[in-house]
Amino acid sequence: MSAQPAIRVLFASSEVFPLIKTGGLADVSYALPKALHALGLDVRVLLPAYSSVKAQLSWVKTDIKIPLFSFLHQAPATILEARLPDSDVPLYLLDCPMLYQREGGPYQDGMGNDWADNALRFGLLSKAAALFGEHQFDFKPDIIHCNDWQTGLTPAYLHYSPRSQAKTLISLHNVAYQGVFGSEVMGLLELPPASFGMYGLEYYGLVSFLKAGIYYSNWITTVSPTYALEIQTPTFGYGLAGLLAGRKQQLTGILNGIDDHWNPHTDPYLAQNYDFSDQLKQDKFANKKALCDRVGLSAEINTPLIGLIGRLTYQKGIDLILPVLDQILAEKVQVVLLGSGDKGMEQQLQALASRYPQQLRVTLGYDESLAHQIEAGADLFLMPSRFEPCGLNQLYSMRYGTLPIVRHTGGLADTVTDVTPCHLDAGSANGFVFAEETPEALLQTVRRALVLYRCPELWHTLQRHGMQRDLTWTGRAAEYLSLYQQVKGDDFSGSSI
Known part of the structure; x- marks a missing residue:
């Protein structure tokens, strides 16, 4: 034939x-x-x-x-x-x-x-x-x-x-x-x-x-x-x-x-290339330090850093973040944000960045190299979309050992599995998920993630679940x-x- x-x-x-x-x-x-x-x-x-x-x-x-x-x-x-x-x-x-x-x-x-x-x-x-x-x-x-x-x-x-x-x-x-x-x-x-x-x-x-x-x-x-x-x-x-x-x-x-452009093992934008290994924490910190140096923060290995990249719009749930961002920063975290969109949201974020110069950095616009560095340097990635047809940043985050915090919708629901006892037992837990479209639900989920951040062995397990998943095309x-x-x-x- x-x-x-x-x-x-x-x-x-x-x-x-x-x-x-x-x-x-x-x-x-x-x-x-x-x-x-x-x-x-x-x-x-x-x-x-x-x-x-x-x-x-x-x-x-x-x-x-x-x-x-x-x-x-x-x-x-x-x-x-x-x-x-x-x-x-x-x-x-x-x-x-x-x-x-x-x-x-x-x-x-x-x-x-x-x-x-x-x-x-x-x-x-x-x-x-x-x-x-x-x-x-x-x-x-x-x-x-x-x-x-x-x-x-x-x-x-x-x-x-x-x-x-x-x-x-x-x-x-x-x-x-x-x-x-x-x-x-x-x-x-x-x-x-x-x-x-x-x-x-x-x-x-x-x-x-x-x-x-x-x-x-x-x-x-x-x-x-x-x-x-x-x-x-x-x-x-x-x-x-x-x-x-x-x-x-x-x-x-x-x-x-x-695409393989998003691969921490070969990414040319990173200060330190890495994959899943016993050196992951040190390699991630090298990238955190490079990111903090770039945006003007002081990097600390045990201070969690939350990244966010995307359009500043209602769809992306930015208005869910703004009412509780003070409370998130009160948890002794750092936040690095890259994006642009609604002018009112931009102004509110810039005002907050002025109030918290040691914890919050906001870059308006889009920069490909900074986007890669945020994914590699952050410990958590915040993506509280009201709707998200598929989403790519949660996939990038998992590949880079950065645990996503997402709302249960669209492709976020299909790709991020919440940290629960049964999902941990099944080896499928790879992030943190909330359902309600409220700032309070988002804040509660961020706090839950920060508790687990202080459990290094469990955190390493969750990173492995995401990094070893086949996310390719x-x-x-x-x-x-x-x-x-x-x-x-x-x-x-x-x-x-």
Whole structure:
């Protein structure tokens, strides 16, 4: 028997680490294609040719032309060809200077305002992916793997195309972000009027890119099994719970993994590389000292240090921390925080840092090297999210021997197992979990963690449980491969709701 040809996958995303990143989507869009490639799939990534991305890569022009929306009256967009950094994965860059060649981020300008033409920018990205799905170019994918609202129109374009050849799968990284625009964009996106209805793109009189992806795709994934259940409820579904519940037979939760960039044994940002050994406490302290030196604290080997990295938003539960941060600091701990977001939260944290200069350091913004150093230097990592589709920092923390404190939701519930007698006996306890959305529940859990911090043998055991767990993308990629095989052979062709 001859070998089966490798499944061909076009992985379409609006951001890819390390080229451009605003959140976990970028990490997944880099690591998962690499892991799929290692399993033998012919996987290629499609990304807009933002100014900053083009400046970082060596690329060549191809003869692939993507027609713009007709009203623009411009020359076609073109595809540039490159490689994902440090990999053999081909990278297609959708080059359209009038839409992507500008200063600022992928979604917002330098002032934090959404680009006014985001519907066109990501409508074109979706359209380009769909043209690959029509097998109009040399690379003829079996599966178009879409990601979040920015590629959500791809399944709709293919649904209404008589030349559609590829199946579609959309991954939902955060249902709260849906790409909702005024109905006037329907005349610009070149989708048929029939698509604008309850059974299609229409969302309370507006256009939802994410709803389009969910409704028209062959399959839906999200980034943890618990989140796959949560988004079928009104609390977490953000207006799409009914549609998601109606498609639950084609909805799968697959946890994210972490890339080898997050490995304390090889991490170039660390003062001392390490793994799980009898020297772990000393190695961790070397990193704690380097972190404290960097942020201006005095490191003490027996003083617990709590890290926090993330957006300062309601979703991340920062408002649960603020009312009890004085009480946490009264426990003789140090806290190092890296993040940005809500200006009021930023100001409150900076005011607290001024009151506790020997215990609290707040760095606004994002710094990749500091993020790695916090994970390595901290003893505990605080992540009290109100909802968390998967979460990556709790996974990084476990790999770095830093015990996470999390709320029981989404991927946090699926990856962090609370320290209880039965979980200790089973060898599965690897962190601290609370359920209630209250500052008091958070404070109680922090205090519980600090009691165990002063039990070195037990602490070492908990670190081992996390550090020796397989958190890599290898197993996750195998789950996606199995799903691709199922979707490729399935006759299902979109929502039947």
